[in-house]
Amino acid sequence: MRRTLFESFTHGPLTEAPPSRDDAALAELMASLERSARRRLGRSLSIREVDAGSCNGCELEIHAINNVFYDLERFGLRFVASPRHADVLLVTGPVTKNMREALERTYRATPDPKWVVALGDCAADGGIFAGSYAVAGGVSAAVPVDLHIRGCPPPPTEILKGLIALLEAQK
Amino acid sequence: MAALTDIIQGKPVDDHRPWPRVIVTADTWRGVASAIAAGRATLLGLWGDKSASFAVHMAVSGETANDIAVASLECPDGTFPSVGAPHPPAIRFERAIQSLYGLLPVGAPDARPWLDLGFWDMQYPLGIRQPPPDVRAAYAFLPTEGESLHQIPVGPVHAGIIEPGHFRFTASGETVVRLEQRLGYVHKGIESLMAGANIERAAKLAARTSGDSTVAYGIAFAHAVEAASGVEAPPRARYLRALMAELERLANHFGDIGAICNDASFSLMHAHCGALRELVLRAAQSCFGHRLMMDQVVPGGVAGNLRTDSLTSITDLLAHIRRRFPSLIELYDDTASLQDRTVGTGIVHDSLVQQFGAGGYVGRASGRVCDARKTPGYPPYDRLEFSVPMLTEGDVNARVWIRIREVEQSLALIDQLIERLPAGPIATKLNGARGEGLGFAESFRGDVLVWVRIDGDRVSRCHLRDPSWFQWPLLEAAIEGNIVADFPLCNKSFNCSYSGHDL
Numbered sequence: 001m002r003r004t005l006f007e008s009f010t011h012g013p014l015t016e017a018p019p020s021r022d023d024a025a026l027a028e029l030m031a032s033l034e035r036s037a038r039r040r041l042g043r044s045l046s047i048r049e050v051d052a053g054s055c056n057g058c059e060l061e062i063h064a065i066n067n068v069f070y071d072l073e074r075f076g077l078r079f080v081a082s083p084r085h086a087d088v089l090l091v092t093g094p095v096t097k098n099m100r101e102a103l104e105r106t107y108r109a110t111p112d113p114k115w116v117v118a119l120g121d122c123a124a125d126g127g128i129f130a131g132s133y134a135v136a137g138g139v140s141a142a143v144p145v146d147l148h149i150r151g152c153p154p155p156p157t158e159i160l161k162g163l164i165a166l167l168e169a170q171k
Numbered sequence: 172m173a174a175l176t177d178i179i180q181g182k183p184v185d186d187h188r189p190w191p192r193v194i195v196t197a198d199t200w201r202g203v204a205s206a207i208a209a210g211r212a213t214l215l216g217l218w219g220d221k222s223a224s225f226a227v228h229m230a231v232s233g234e235t236a237n238d239i240a241v242a243s244l245e246c247p248d249g250t251f252p253s254v255g256a257p258h259p260p261a262i263r264f265e266r267a268i269q270s271l272y273g274l275l276p277v278g279a280p281d282a283r284p285w286l287d288l289g290f291w292d293m294q295y296p297l298g299i300r301q302p303p304p305d306v307r308a309a310y311a312f313l314p315t316e317g318e319s320l321h322q323i324p325v326g327p328v329h330a331g332i333i334e335p336g337h338f339r340f341t342a343s344g345e346t347v348v349r350l351e352q353r354l355g356y357v358h359k360g361i362e363s364l365m366a367g368a369n370i371e372r373a374a375k376l377a378a379r380t381s382g383d384s385t386v387a388y389g390i391a392f393a394h395a396v397e398a399a400s401g402v403e404a405p406p407r408a409r410y411l412r413a414l415m416a417e418l419e420r421l422a423n424h425f426g427d428i429g430a431i432c433n434d435a436s437f438s439l440m441h442a443h444c445g446a447l448r449e450l451v452l453r454a455a456q457s458c459f460g461h462r463l464m465m466d467q468v469v470p471g472g473v474a475g476n477l478r479t480d481s482l483t484s485i486t487d488l489l490a491h492i493r494r495r496f497p498s499l500i501e502l503y504d505d506t507a508s509l510q511d512r513t514v515g516t517g518i519v520h521d522s523l524v525q526q527f528g529a530g531g532y533v534g535r536a537s538g539r540v541c542d543a544r545k546t547p548g549y550p551p552y553d554r555l556e557f558s559v560p561m562l563t564e565g566d567v568n569a570r571v572w573i574r575i576r577e578v579e580q581s582l583a584l585i586d587q588l589i590e591r592l593p594a595g596p597i598a599t600k601l602n603g604a605r606g607e608g609l610g611f612a613e614s615f616r617g618d619v620l621v622w623v624r625i626d627g628d629r630v631s632r633c634h635l636r637d638p639s640w641f642q643w644p645l646l647e648a649a650i651e652g653n654i655v656a657d658f659p660l661c662n663k664s665f666n667c668s669y670s671g672h673d674l
Contacts, residue, residue: 059333096359
């Protein structure tokens with residue numbers, strides 16, 4: 001273990017530096033995320049993820065924004081284990097009828113003010129699963145949605161961009 | 172084991188490929204069930220069907236690689252003899268058949284619904300639809316009796332970023348006396364959406380059955396459709412599929428090895444393995460245009476060609492993994508506090524994996540030799556050299572080691588695939604035939620089975636069986652006698668699919 005830890009001193013972190021100036025879009029993204037998150041929430045934006053029926057693809061990319069390359073927590077955003085600690089519900093999947101009540105109860109357990117982000121094409125309108133007897137529809141079929149992040153699944157940078165858009169909209 | 176033709180005698184169905192489907196009598200059906208129960212054959216899947224009339228199908232394998240058959244029993248009166256009575260691994264399948272089709276398994280040991288949690292607007296959505304009962308009955312969890320027992324209900328919404336499901340623990344102090352799972356929360360009705368869908372849409376549904384195994388589902392579905400329509404994917408497509416499948420395996424194994432260690436609070440491994448996973452996904456993006464390679468496998472071949480210049484992203488990736496991974500293996504193996512958590516935890520006995528025919532690392536860590544790439548096998552793996560690792564300890568540690576060894580095998584496979592990648596077309600046009608097909612693919616989790624009936628360019632019926640069906644019940648056994656705090660560790664070492672199971 002010592003060797004692996006020592007290597008970290010010589011190799012430096014894998015976390016991708018706030019992007020160079022010529023990468024305007026991403027630079028803007030990261031800078032605005034940091035600025036707005038701090039101003040609005042003082043580094044305390046907590047996200048509770050709820051899978052309301054997804055194929056698990058979206059969850060994989062949500063995990064990815066936690067990895068060392070994207071390192072979500074450096075921006076003051078973090079995932080929490082309980083809706084009672086959350087500011088944001090990040091909901092994936094078409095809402096299955098079997099999950100609708102659980103999602104509604106999770107929403108009610110989240111203290112105000114709160115925002116709901118619907119992540120992925122299925123969360124927007126049920127996606128490819130729309131019309132099934134077992135699917136209620138997109139996330140808005142169960143709880144009010146503040147923002148949709150499209151994609152199947154959306155790649156990590158798109159997820160980051162979406163979270164910023166949410167923060168900007170709350171100004 | 173005996174040859175299946177001795178056990179399954181009846182009327183063969185035309186146009187079912189590549190293995191036979193035989194319509195049997197109720198007596199023969201019972202005979203097949205007892206042959207499976209006696210260990211003379213292995214249950215591969217059990218599902219319902221409604222075309223002209225109701226039927227149930229049971230896929231089984233015999234002793235030799237290619238000895239696979241589907242036994243079908245027509246059930247005009249809506250009943251069939253229970254397979255779960257002599258052979259418990261069939262119980263959840265039968266409960267699902269009853270909930271979805273309304274077909275009654277006569278003599279079944281467990282009559283409670285499965286997948287139907289009482290929230291649908293109807294009962295028996297794939298059979299003769301009935302209005303739901305006026306009052307949703309409480310689910311009767313299995314009873315536990317004893318002094319000072321307490322129950323811990325967990326889920327469906329879990330604490331981590333994972334899929335939903337309900338776990339009911341009964342504990343005596345810290346020790347788990349019984350775990351009972353209740354699944355079905357992410358049931359999306361995929362099989363009903365499949366019925367009548369054109370093949371392109373059906374392939375997309377198959378690719379979204381379990382997102383972490385999207386390539387494997389794509390391959391299994393393609394195998395089934397190609398068998399049904401009697402066409403073969405060209406060699407280059409076979410190689411590209413295998414390349415994607417091995418990248419998918421690498422990504423999942425890296426992610427899970429790290430996550431298992433993280434559940435033992437060893438986040439250093441998690442960070443390093445997460446970095447390797449990300450690099451695999453980036454290579455996949457540059458080669459195939461999608462990080463998870465979704466919709467890249469299509470019936471008949473693959474969706475897009477590999478850019479020749481993107482091959483260097485894979486060779487760079489392999490070199491990087493070979494440089495980094497050995498020190499991570501050493502880190503895993505040399506950290507006593509981590510070993511203390513994984514060694515001897517969550518043991519699954521070999522008798523259970525044999526009985527359930529459990530595939531993937533769950534089966535292979537408990538002494539079951541199995542791998543759909545070898546048995547029944549499919550191209551291009553018949554031309555590639557690789558071994559299937561096997562251990563006998565059956566604990567969390569053994570499941571981690573199987574994954575470590577499989578990473579090494581996948582690296583060697585990718586070397587061979589790149590070196591021998593044939594030129595030529597990447598897809599064969601489907602001929603719009605009518606027929607039935609059975610296909611397999613080895614996902615990182617185990618063998619995926621897909622059965623399909625096609626009519627021209629449409630799917631009339633499709634059943635997808637995730638490897639998790641035979642693994643979830645073993646998790647209930649693995650946790651028994653362990654402490655509650657070790658459940659995340661055991662659960663992650665299985666990493667069963669909720670979505671793939673719930674359909």
